[in-house]
Amino acid sequence: MPYPGAGRFAPSPTGALHRGSLLTAVASWLDARAAGLAWQLRFDDLDSARNVPGAEASICRALEAHALFWDGAIVRQSLRTEQYAHSLATLAKLGLTYCCTCSRLALAGATVYPGTCRARELADIEAAIRFRCPNDMITFEDQCRGPQRINVAAENGDFVVRRRDGVFAYALATAVDDGAAEITRVVRGRDLLQLTGIQLALMDALGLKRPSYAHLPLVVNSTAQKLSKQTHAQPLGDNEALSNLRWTLRALGQPTAETPVRTPEELLSIAVSLWNPDLIPGSDITLAST
Ligand SMILES: [Zn+2]
Numbered sequence: 138m139p140y141p142g143a144g145r146f147a148p149s150p151t152g153a154l155h156r157g158s159l160l161t162a163v164a165s166w167l168d169a170r171a172a173g174l175a176w177q178l179r180f181d182d183l184d185s186a187r188n189v190p191g192a193e194a195s196i197c198r199a200l201e202a203h204a205l206f207w208d209g210a211i212v213r214q215s216l217r218t219e220q221y222a223h224s225l226a227t228l229a230k231l232g233l234t235y236c237c238t239c240s241r242l243a244l245a246g247a248t249v250y251p252g253t254c255r256a257r258e259l260a261d262i263e264a265a266i267r268f269r270c271p272n273d274m275i276t277f278e279d280q281c282r283g284p285q286r287i288n289v290a291a292e293n294g295d296f297v298v299r300r301r302d303g304v305f306a307y308a309l310a311t312a313v314d315d316g317a318a319e320i321t322r323v324v325r326g327r328d329l330l331q332l333t334g335i336q337l338a339l340m341d342a343l344g345l346k347r348p349s350y351a352h353l354p355l356v357v358n359s360t361a362q363k364l365s366k367q368t369h370a371q372p373l374g375d376n377e378a379l380s381n382l383r384w385t386l387r388a389l390g391q392p393t394a395e396t397p398v399r400t401p402e403e404l405l406s407i408a409v410s411l412w413n414p415d416l417i418p419g420s421d422i423t424l425a426s427t
Pocket residue numbers: 236237238239252253254255
């Protein structure tokens with residue numbers, strides 16, 4: 138049966154699933170299933186230095202243990218570099234990229250790239266490639282955060298789409314992948330909200346169809362840090378899937394089933410029928426207090 142669109146979950150294989158990444162997976166899965174959309178699993182594994190051996194398998198096992206089954210083949214960004222190179226060539230043909238040889242030191246402390254190499258016409262030798270950012274307001278409606286207006290040129294400046302070491306930037310890869318997979322719905326953490334402006338600028342330039350967005354609150358620890366490997370987030374116990382899912386549904390403000398449930402599948406199928414994104418809290422979720 139063809140789906141009318143697709144959602145996706147796109148973790149980096151840098152560690153096991155934890156409460157924060159589970160919250161994103163559950164919200165994105167429910168959002169897709171409630172709308173009758175496909176749900177794709179994609180590994181953002183371009184930065185190979187950060188990938189942890191075994192993390193991908195552990196994330197897949199955890200998703201399956203929590204009955205978060207995906208559709209179709211798993212997509213790996215590391216296997217799609219030809220597509221990114223192709224899109225980069227398209228941007229270059231449009232005159233929308235240039236080479237940059239500024240050192241990290243030269244840009245230290247600058248939050249907005251000052252455009253140093255914009256008119257230098259440097260050759261692509263040991264250079265990063267930047268996107269010539271349009272000085273336009275990118276606007277979109279975020280389901281969790283309301284209307285958004287991001288002036289990428291003013292807030293980021295021309296951003297890097299391919300690093301000096303040849304690694305494609307997350308924003309380019311994500312824009313290309315969301316476009317290629319005809320993703321219609323992106324549900325992810327609010328820490329990626331700023332990046333959405335950059336991705337939309339790229340999608341617009343490449344003529345790709347924009348998905349709609351919902352940026353979720355983050356799960357934070359008692360010192361308000363986002364749960365991550367760096368903040369020593371605890372991996373989830375796959376044997377506690379049912380209680381992990383109950384915690385996640387509560388954190389997402391969703392009503393819980395009246396009837397007793399015995400399996401993650403049952404809990405999720407009821408949660409799909411009750412799914413109401415308007416109930417997702419606006420503020421971050423502190424792990425200790427929930
Ligand atoms: Zn430069």
